[in-house]
Amino acid sequence: MRKELLILSGKGGTGKTSITAALAHLAAPSKIIADCDVDASDLHLILAPEIRSENDFISGTEAKIRRENCTACGECSAICQFDAIETDDEGIASVNGMACEGCAVCARFCPAEAITMHPCRCGQWFLSDTRFGPMVHSHLFPGEENSGKLVTLVKNQATQQAENLDKKLILVDGPPGIGCPVIASISGADLVLIVTEPTMSGLHDLERVIGLTTHFKVPAAVCLNKCDLNGNMAKAIERYCTDNGIEMIAAIPFDQAFTDAQVQGKAVTELQESGVSQTLEQMWFRLNDMLFSK
Amino acid sequence: MKIAIASGKGGTGKTTVATALALSAVQLPEFKKRVMLADCDVEEPNAHIFMSEESEEITGQEQYGSPSPNHIQWHEQEDIFATVPEVIEERCNYCGECRDICQFNAITVLGQTILVFPEMCHSCLGCFRVCEQNALQHGKRLLGQISKTHVNGIDLVQGELRVGEAMASPLIKAIKKRLPNDDTLVIIDAPPGTSCPVINTLTGTDYAILVTEPTPFGYHDLKLCAEVIKILSIPFGVIINRAGSGYKEVYEWCRKEGIDVLLEIPFDRGVAEAYAAGIPLIQARPDLQGHFSNILKNIVQSMEHLNA
Numbered sequence: 354m355r356k357e358l359l360i361l362s363g364k365g366g367t368g369k370t371s372i373t374a375a376l377a378h379l380a381a382p383s384k385i386i387a388d389c390d391v392d393a394s395d396l397h398l399i400l401a402p403e404i405r406s407e408n409d410f411i412s413g414t415e416a417k418i419r420r421e422n423c424t425a426c427g428e429c430s431a432i433c434q435f436d437a438i439e440t441d442d443e444g445i446a447s448v449n450g451m452a453c454e455g456c457a458v459c460a461r462f463c464p465a466e467a468i469t470m471h472p473c474r475c476g477q478w479f480l481s482d483t484r485f486g487p488m489v490h491s492h493l494f495p496g497e498e499n500s501g502k503l504v505t506l507v508k509n510q511a512t513q514q515a516e517n518l519d520k521k522l523i524l525v526d527g528p529p530g531i532g533c534p535v536i537a538s539i540s541g542a543d544l545v546l547i548v549t550e551p552t553m554s555g556l557h558d559l560e561r562v563i564g565l566t567t568h569f570k571v572p573a574a575v576c577l578n579k580c581d582l583n584g585n586m587a588k589a590i591e592r593y594c595t596d597n598g599i600e601m602i603a604a605i606p607f608d609q610a611f612t613d614a615q616v617q618g619k620a621v622t623e624l625q626e627s628g629v630s631q632t633l634e635q636m637w638f639r640l641n642d643m644l645f646s647k
Numbered sequence: 648m649k650i651a652i653a654s655g656k657g658g659t660g661k662t663t664v665a666t667a668l669a670l671s672a673v674q675l676p677e678f679k680k681r682v683m684l685a686d687c688d689v690e691e692p693n694a695h696i697f698m699s700e701e702s703e704e705i706t707g708q709e710q711y712g713s714p715s716p717n718h719i720q721w722h723e724q725e726d727i728f729a730t731v732p733e734v735i736e737e738r739c740n741y742c743g744e745c746r747d748i749c750q751f752n753a754i755t756v757l758g759q760t761i762l763v764f765p766e767m768c769h770s771c772l773g774c775f776r777v778c779e780q781n782a783l784q785h786g787k788r789l790l791g792q793i794s795k796t797h798v799n800g801i802d803l804v805q806g807e808l809r810v811g812e813a814m815a816s817p818l819i820k821a822i823k824k825r826l827p828n829d830d831t832l833v834i835i836d837a838p839p840g841t842s843c844p845v846i847n848t849l850t851g852t853d854y855a856i857l858v859t860e861p862t863p864f865g866y867h868d869l870k871l872c873a874e875v876i877k878i879l880s881i882p883f884g885v886i887i888n889r890a891g892s893g894y895k896e897v898y899e900w901c902r903k904e905g906i907d908v909l910l911e912i913p914f915d916r917g918v919a920e921a922y923a924a925g926i927p928l929i930q931a932r933p934d935l936q937g938h939f940s941n942i943l944k945n946i947v948q949s950m951e952h953l954n955a
């Protein structure tokens with residue numbers, strides 16, 4: 354059976370990507386790695402993918418105005434709900450692509466038929482090879498939306514690759530937050546590993562993410578990173594997990610090795626002497642168990 | 648004047664910097680105590696955690712069951728809605744015009760049935776415009792809440808997205824409409840990333856501070872964020888948090904690009920512990936307050952220079 358392990362964290366900065374990189378190193382070779390952290394993907398900085406194929410991510414549309422046809426009537430700027438129409442000194446209209454949501458209402462009502470809609474190239478996605486196995490990843494252009502759709506695209510491609518290459522595991526670095534991209538990433542996951550930290554916002558976000566995994570009925574496990582930063586908060590998080598029947602499968606003390614590994618472009622478990630390696634190995638055994646023994 | 652604090656990704660210390668600036672600003676006569684902190688990180692608003700007057704009492708003993716570990720007394724809370732169509736069935740002739748103009752699949756018409764999916768609606772109002780039967784009326788979808796209070800001499804405003812709401816931008820635009828345009832100093836805690844909500848937050852601000860850390864991840868995210876700021880042509884500077892890793896690329900890049908490094912916050916376990924406990928940076932490291940004051944003074948000066 355093929356399984357999908359998704360790593361989430363709520364807010365950023367908990368070490369989610371570093372831990373994903375370590376899992377990519379520890380998990381047996383039969384896997385596909387998918388980077389769904391599409392807004393600020395960093396995993397490639399550690400995995401150094403060699404790009405095999407490069408594809409455009411086209412999503413939604415954007416309005417364009419033919420200057421020579423515009424009669425400066427002002428209709429479009431009155432219609433646009435997103436302040437995306439700009440006018441020059443003569444009242445000739447143009448579209449601010451960053452603000453345009455592609456609703457096409459201006460195009461429909463322009464009396465001079467000067468406005469047309471065009472597909473929007475929002476980013477790129479890649480099929481690559483890494484030292485830990487094949488990887489699907491992407492780059493969303495600055496200021497673009499539809500990151501939820503890009504998450505779905507990357508995940509679908511990863512599943513496709515897993516089928517083609519007959520891989521047992523899809524390892525997914527999930528997006529931050531609790532919004533649309535996260536919801537898109539949860540669908541189809543077999544297990545969610547939530548990386549959190551003992552801070553107020555760590556606990557707050559953990560509750561929100563667990564709210565989502567419960568809603569979608571996907572089993573979850575918790576990894577408490579930097580567990581020794583605040584004993585009281587660490588206890589509160591432990592208690593929260595116990596009370597909600599969620600297993601805390603690892604507590605990792607604050608360790609400079611994560612930064613050192615990142616600077617060297619390595620997974621923390623690839624470092625010769627890193628104290629956290631053993632903890633991470635044990636965590637992987639447990640995850641492996643949860644995924645494949647049933 | 649509006650100063651936005653941004654970063655390519657969460658967890659770099661954006662909120663730490665925003666709260667430190669606001670708390671330093673109220674001490675400065677320049678701002679005549681007219682300082683506002685606006686938390687536009689609507690998916691995870693957490694500036695309030697550091698603004699609470701009894702923040703030092705936040706401990707793990709707190710009951711975690713509450714929806715938000717909120718120690719702030721909000722004076723004012725306002726629900727924010729998006730406009731969505733609502734069908735008046737007896738007027739509708741199922742012509743399908745509304746469905747055809749909707750680019751977001753928020754309306755389906757099948758035979759004698761019309762269905763609206765409010766959560767897909769972008770509030771473009773196109774359907775209202777094309778319906779000749781006047782069969783659509785303005786309904787609403789809850790986007791979230793905007794809350795206000797006055798704490799530590801600062802006006803604190805935050806937006807909080809409703810859990811399950813996918814669109815952050817309309818709520819951010821609503822917060823921005825409520826910000827003062829006079830000489831109040833407004834410090835804006837922007838959402839992380841480089842997508843739409845960040846653009847909406849940064850548009851119309853006078854200066855941006857990008858917070859990063861000297862690591863490969865920090866460097867990569869800083870470059871992406873700087874790209875966005877350049878498109879918007881907002882002057883900006885960089886604050887390097889958790890300095891001292893030995894990773895030099897961030898500094899070299901800033902020098903090469905001619906970007907000001909406004910401050911380095913040294914890596915300090917005590918700072919990380921204070922953050923975990925919800926204690927503001929300048930309370931944990933009072934020696935840094937002077938630096939934040941200087942940053943503000945310099946920005947104000949250079950802005951006046953620009954406008955002169």
Ligand code: SF4
Binds near residue numbers: 424425430462
């Ligand atoms: S509605 Fe058409 S003609 Fe009128 S200003 Fe806009 S683009 Fe020009």
Ligand code: SF4
Binds near residue numbers: 458
């Ligand atoms: S397509 Fe919609 S959002 Fe874009 S410019 Fe036209 S009215 Fe505005």
Ligand code: SF4
Binds near residue numbers: 734739740742
């Ligand atoms: S455009 Fe008006 S009349 Fe036609 S299907 Fe829509 S709501 Fe009904």
Ligand code: SF4
Binds near residue numbers: 731749754767770
């Ligand atoms: S307001 Fe726009 S997005 Fe919403 S249902 Fe109508 S046409 Fe669709």
